[in-house]
Amino acid sequence: MSVTMETASGVDVLVAGGAAAGLCAAVAARRAGASVRLVEAAPRAFRGGNTRHARNFRIAHDGPAPWVPDTYGEDEFLADLLRVTEGDTDQALARLLIHASTGIAPWLADNGVRLQPLDSGVLPYSRRTVFLLGGGKAMTNALYATAAALGVTVSYGSELVGLRIGPDACAAEIAQDGTTEHVTAKTVVVATGGDQADPEALRAHFGEAAERIVVRGTPYATGRGLRLLHDAGASPMGETGRGHLVAVDARGPHVDGGIVTRITGIPYGIVVDRTGRRLADERADTRRTHYAQWGPRIAACPGQIAYLILDQEGLRRTAPTALPPVTAPTLAELARRLGIDPVALEATLGEFNEAALARQPATRPIRVTPFAAWPLLPGVTFTHVGIAVDGAMRVVMRDGSPAARVYAAGSIMAANVLRRGYLAGLGVTLAAVSGRIAGEKAARHAAD
Ligand SMILES: Cc1cc2nc3c(=O)[nH]c(=O)nc-3n(C[C@H](O)[C@H](O)[C@H](O)COP(=O)(O)OP(=O)(O)OC[C@H]3O[C@@H](n4cnc5c(N)ncnc54)[C@H](O)[C@@H]3O)c2cc1C
Structure with missing residues (x-):
């Protein structure tokens, strides 16, 4: 039987999920002056979610950079997205995120992430994507180190299990080792990934075939954050049955x-x-x-x-x-x-x-x-369901209004722009870009 020990603490920005999206949100929020707590469901050794497995990310750019040759304009990026999604995307949001991708490589580099230099000659030619030196594992390790150096408080084995959205603050419940901690946060960024590691969600998506579907990434993408947001009245996005x-x-x-x-x-x-x-x-x-x-x-x-x-x-x-x-x-x-x-x-x-x-x-x-x-x-990489967000990555409620004080970043909001198909390198880009935006906006909101 689990013991419930209740403690209460407060923070400006609470970030749930410690992979690309959550780490970028935590670093951005801390740099914007907020006190930040990041809770990661996995133990330290398995931190970093699906991001650990990633190799590259897609960016728009107008000229050669140290990590990408030639050009890959924002319109071309959007055209590629429209092609794979057959036009089923939020174009305004897609444009905003694609535009933000132009600055994400130097921002990640400034925050310790090492990118593969073009002249190393060890990776395939790509003008659309930047390769991570050491892969996604090195990326998440670097962002954790930066977050710690900036003073972000990180807890492992800590799962967001409850969320109440109030007009002045949010009340979150964090489960760790059979105890429940109550955290009051001025704003919350939910960056808990998708639902592809939850057997029930897989059955809902793929029926009986789900029994033998291999989960290619983290077992901690249980969809808990997604369900908490649904229960709090957030508007669902995407379609069940696709992945x-x-x-x-x-x-x-x-x-x-x-x-x-x-x-x-x-x-x-x-x-x-x-x-x-x-x-x-x-x-x-x-x-x-x-x-x-x-x-x-x-x-x-x-x-x-x-x-x-x-x-x-x-x-x-x-x-x-x-x-x-x-x-x-x-x-x-x-x-x-x-x-x-x-x-x-x-x-x-x-x-x-x-x-x-x-x-x-x-x-x-x-x-x-x-x-x-x-x-x-x-083997499933991700499904195409999530939560609706606006251009500030604020969660959109079922009545169409933005949620007071709650943001979503990464896989959990990817279905806003990617409801079918896939583009190589888009997952990490969406996570990093939406995480950075959500962190900055959540910090500013917390300071109001
Ligand atoms: C094998 C594989 C290879 C891939 N390769 C690429 C690639 O090369 N390029 C690319 O762009 N994309 C790639 N992707 C997709 C990419 O990894 C994801 O789109 C991206 O990493 C998503 O980042 P995220 O931060 O949103 O979520 P995730 O990386 O899935 O992380 C979610 C995090 O939230 C934590 N969490 C879950 N629930 C809770 C909770 N309730 N409370 C607290 N924490 C919680 C998890 O432990 C995890 O750390 C790949 C995916 C896989 C599986």
Whole structure:
């Protein structure tokens, strides 16, 4: 039985969630002169949410910078967003956030985040995205160090579990080690991420397929902050049932596998379900983002499992993965090791090879032994639900009015601009930009 010990304390700005959005909010609010408390649900070793797994973020820029070549204008950024969302976005808010992206790289650098210099030559050319030196883990470590140096009070293993919004202050409940602390804050920034790690939320989004969906990122994205805001009267945003689902190695961990369990070699092989049936044309989309089309296809398979089958030629072209593929000298043996119907697999591959031989050199047959395979499950990055915000990142209530004293930043507000599809590097940009805005506005509001 948990013990409830009640204490009360006060602060100008309370930030819930200690990843990109919450850290940027805390640093910005503290720099604006507010006293700031940041509560992070995860223990210290697992702080930093999904941001720990990120590699790069997208910025608009009018000319070369130390981290990006050429130009990538605000209009081009917006056009890319409109394309992937099929126009289903809040354009005014999108423009505001895209404009703010122009200043976010130097701001992060000024706050200790190290960015990959262009001339290092180790990463793919990208004029749209800046790569984080040391990845998202180094980014969050740097922002935690800056927050601490600025005097932000940080508590780990501390979950926001209650929120009452009052006209003059907010009353928050923070659970830690079976105790509940009551905190009074002049303003609150909720930056607690999405709901993709909550099994019930996943069932609501994806039905029975949810049972086998792997959570690619933090298990602490339980949607608690989202539900607290709903209960406090906030206006929901986005659509249940949509999410970013990718193909991941079925042998990886059920949570927090990150990017190394993602399987990207699909255009070099064939993907079959356990009955040996091919799911779709593997070569129809070979863009770098093709893997995001495969998550939903795998989720629709019997048992939500599929298999990428390659030969040595295909294997040679695939990116390295955390776990090596299953290999076998013959297709029948491979089928046996994977638990696929061997006769059906032979027939499917035979048909593919016949068609490939007819279409050469556009498509190569798969026949250079030993054969290799990865078992695949759908892995969720995020869902497309959240909370409505205005241009100051203030939470919008169901009657359309802005919430007194409550702001939202990061994944929890991403659905305002991203209700479908995805653009590489957009997640961290939205988190950093909205976090910075929310922190500055919350600090100013607290000083009124
Ligand atoms: C494997 C993977 C790779 C990715 N790669 C990229 C990439 O390269 N580029 C990119 O732009 N995006 C990437 N993303 C998406 C990106 O990581 C997220 O969009 C972004 O990090 C969201 O930041 P956030 O601060 O809003 O939320 P999160 O990073 O999800 O963090 C939420 C935080 O809130 C805490 N929390 C949750 N509930 C509570 C509560 N009730 N009280 C207190 N704390 C709470 C959690 O512990 C966590 O620290 C990737 C995601 C994954 C999973």
